Amino acid sequence: MAVSGQALAALGNTGVFGSHAGVLEVSTSHHPGSYTILIPPQATAAGSLVELDLPLPADARIESALFEVIAEPVVSAELPTVADIRPSTPLGSDVASAATVDFGRLVTIGGLVGNATFLSGVDEVWRWTGTEWRFLASAPEFAETATERLLVQSKNPNGVQDLADTLITSAGVVLPVVPPSLEVLVDGRTVWFERQGSSPAELDEPNEPESAAGVRYLVDRTDAVREAFTRAVAASTDPGADVVVRVALRAGAPGALRLTPQIDVLRVYAQPFPPQGLARSFDLVEEGVVEVEVTPPNAQAVHEVSLVVRGSFGPERVQPATGPVISAAARIVLAVGRSLLVGLPRTLVSRFGTISGVRLNLVAADGTNGGQVTGQLLAATPDGRPGEPVEGGTLSPVQVVDALARWYTLPFAAPVAVTMPPEPPVEPPQLSDEHHVAAWLELQPGYGEVECMLTAGLPADPVGPGGPLRRRLSGGSTGGLTEIPAVGPLRAALRLVGLPDRDHLIAATTLQVVSTTDALEVDPGPADLRARLTLSTPIPTTAPVILRATCAAAGSLTIDTVLVTYRELEGSP
Secondary structure: OOOHHHHHHOOEEEEEEEEEEEEHHHOOOOOOOOOEEOOOOOEEEEEEEEEEEEEEEEOEEEEEEEEEEEEEEEEEEEEHHEEEEEEEOOOOOOEEEEEEEEEEEEEEOOEEEEEEHHHHHEEEEEOOOOOOEEEOOOOOOOOOOOEEEEEEEEOOOOOOOOOOOOOHHHHEEEEEOOOOOOOOEEEEEEEEEEHHOOOOOOOOOOOOOOOOOOOEEEEOOHHHHHHHHHHHHHHHHOOOOOOEEEEEEEEEEEEEEEEEEEEEEEEEEEEEEOOOEEEEEEEEEEEEEEEEEEOOEEEEEEEEEEEEEEEOOOOOEEOOOOOOOEEEEEEEEEEOOOEEEEEEEHHHHEEEEEEEEEEEEEEEEHHHHHEEEEEEEEEOOOOOOOEEEEEEEEOOEEEEEOOOOEEEEEEEEHHHHHHHHOOOOOOOOOOOOHHHEEEEEEEEEEEEEEEEEOOOOOOOOOOOOOOEEEEEOOOOOEEOOEEEEOEEEEEEEHHHHEEEOOOOOOOOEEEOOOOOEEEEEEEEOOOOEEEEEEEEEEEEOOOEEEEEEOOOOOOEEHHHEEEEEEEEEOOOO
């Protein structure tokens, strides 16, 4: 009698006393008699090929493609999964039926297993030597042997077809050898052989062989899957549909094979700019920032933003292109008869080969029609104080009439090369504002009153420096302005215009994703320029994702084909 494993637990007083070819032999003293119970192992599917389809969205970007490969021997493999079974002509006159088990290749096997009906119905097993049938055993159990085919015969007169059906439905075969010659195929192309071994990476949820004799490998074939994916996308006739990449594990002999893929996929979103399409153009009358939102739908985090940029910018640059931060605490009034000196910070002057102008944030004084501003450039003494006039440093007059503050360029008649004073001393530790000045701009209002915006920025601040302020005293000397404790030191908000120094190239445009530190400097022209911002730390989409372009000059900028690479929210359709 044969029972299942569940039934065995219900018999009581049982004990295992033998096992052969995967068949468990159990004794029981259950009343009224004693029985011997044969429990065949559960037959499982086996084979020499495992194929999987990997559906991938057409806009996917494959970050990694790992495959776990496991190969094991099999205690009882379902015969139809490893062999072709068909009725055959019996050998011998006393044989009622026969069936051929054709493995299609040389396979090491260790016997046939099955239920009691099957075991009692098999009287002879023959193996094919390549030229003839040779007797192997008078029962389904036999020692390990290598053969391409088996001939199974029965003296039971139930018909030829019955034996083949019994082998298909009730029999298993022992495959005692680990499947050899493993290889992984992607899109029908072999990309890994067993002798290449494992990759150093690891799966998120690794498996282990169930048999101690099994083998396990981890295979990284990211490039191969990327190439197959590219081919699948190119061959697809539906641009919006998923594409399929077929992967497979193949062995030189049948056994238990498992192929577990772990594909890390990001999505790529093309940002539209309706109604223009995929491009958007900006005309900039002055330096500054343009921003566009590029948040993908159903995104968890953004990993990269790439785009095409085109533009038209002259050779001059403005530094800083944004800032400094304007202080609301105070303004300084430029009036006729009072000269104001503005220190040009070293951190700005050193970026230019020649300076063509100084930009100040000015506004017509309250209740006035504004005024006219002119002046001249002065060299700085070794201690940073105002010195002699710089040749060619005379400012062209500028009218300030706007009631709202804005940036005005005070131009020189011709570009001026500023001779930098000696570097400030290391001591004392706390240098004065003047030690960080490369030159001074003396402003002389022609008529009216003009207000100059101030900043709290330090002269040595590389991002948004402020210009120290002094006033011209009677007799020609200069002195500092009276400090107001509630306001602190007074410094002018300023920018410089000029041609960059050959050692300090200044890009026309700096690209950045807001709230990240990753930035890319580009000089766009009429031809397409591909730019890519790969974020060192992906940013979550809990807030809108903003692409910022900071332009260091007036001109035009076109942002085109913005592609946002992102990780999709789990559970998104």
